[in-house]
Amino acid sequence: MQHLDGLRTADLARVRGVLTDIDDTLTTAGRLTPGAYAALDRLLDAGFRVIPITGRPAGWCDHIARMWPVSAVVGENGAFYFHRDAGGALVKRYAFDDVERFENGRRLDAIREAVLAEVPGAGIASDQDYRVADLAIDFCEDVAPLPDADIDRIVSVAESFGATAKVSSIHVNIWFGEFDKLSMTRTLCRELFGESDDDLRQRYVFVGDSPNDEPMFRFFPLGVGVANVRRFADRMQTPPAFVTAGECGAGFEALAEVLVMHGQPEQKR
Numbered sequence: 001m002q003h004l005d006g007l008r009t010a011d012l013a014r015v016r017g018v019l020t021d022i023d024d025t026l027t028t029a030g031r032l033t034p035g036a037y038a039a040l041d042r043l044l045d046a047g048f049r050v051i052p053i054t055g056r057p058a059g060w061c062d063h064i065a066r067m068w069p070v071s072a073v074v075g076e077n078g079a080f081y082f083h084r085d086a087g088g089a090l091v092k093r094y095a096f097d098d099v100e101r102f103e104n105g106r107r108l109d110a111i112r113e114a115v116l117a118e119v120p121g122a123g124i125a126s127d128q129d130y131r132v133a134d135l136a137i138d139f140c141e142d143v144a145p146l147p148d149a150d151i152d153r154i155v156s157v158a159e160s161f162g163a164t165a166k167v168s169s170i171h172v173n174i175w176f177g178e179f180d181k182l183s184m185t186r187t188l189c190r191e192l193f194g195e196s197d198d199d200l201r202q203r204y205v206f207v208g209d210s211p212n213d214e215p216m217f218r219f220f221p222l223g224v225g226v227a228n229v230r231r232f233a234d235r236m237q238t239p240p241a242f243v244t245a246g247e248c249g250a251g252f253e254a255l256a257e258v259l260v261m262h263g264q265p266e267q268k269r
């Protein structure tokens with residue numbers, strides 16, 4: 001992982017948008033700081049597309065798409081994207097239909113029972129009520145932090161049911177269905193902006209911090225980790241190409257400053 005100074009000016013000049021994880025990338029110790037929020041606004045105001053790509057639930061993403069300074073949001077690790085249309089109305093695009101949602105919900109209920117029985121100390125995430133597609137197991141947000149072996153155990157219980165399980169900095173997110181952060185980001189950019197995979201690779205920076213961001217680090221040449229990504233280095237096969245000096249929101253702010261200085265976004269809000 002190279003320091004941000006290694007970002008080439010020529011590459012930065014092609015950047016049109018920023019894709020950002022939320023927890024422990026934008027947020028610091030569980031809070032969205034004024035500085036990180038202002039950095040989002042500064043990027044959007046400078047003409048960049050700003051798109052959070054998060055494991056957080058649909059209920060939160062409704063709020064984020066409506067009220068934050070963002071262009072769109074991908075939530076629940078790629079289960080959907082939300083954005084506001086030209087008239088300001090909220091548009092919701094899901095990766096599954098109602099029948100799949102119902103059937104997958106029942107299968108996730110079985111996993112929920114198995115995890116709680118087999119991993120003492122694990123909890124159901126407090127934001128579970130606002131989710132539409134996944135089951136989020138809390139291992140350190142509102143429960144006492146669990147050791148790595150227990151996190152691995154949660155993942156293996158989920159996988160034994162044929163589900164996908166990804167570890168974020170606070171939750172293990174568990175779902176059925178062929179989607180992840182990257183697949184829904186590609187769908188979003190194709191549908192809203194007519195962009196190809198090549199366009200995506202050239203025009204966007206992705207910034208994140210944990211193993212559920214790995215498909216993005218693998219895809220984006222301009223993949224950036226905030227400094228705390230090092231905590232998960234041994235859980236990741238493909239670390240980001242670049243890393244900030246600061247952790248969490250401070251790292252995001254530093255990246256935003258570099259982009260506003262060197263990027264040449266085309267669009268204006």
Ligand SMILES: [Mg+2]
Binds near residue numbers: 024
């Ligand atoms: Mg994160």
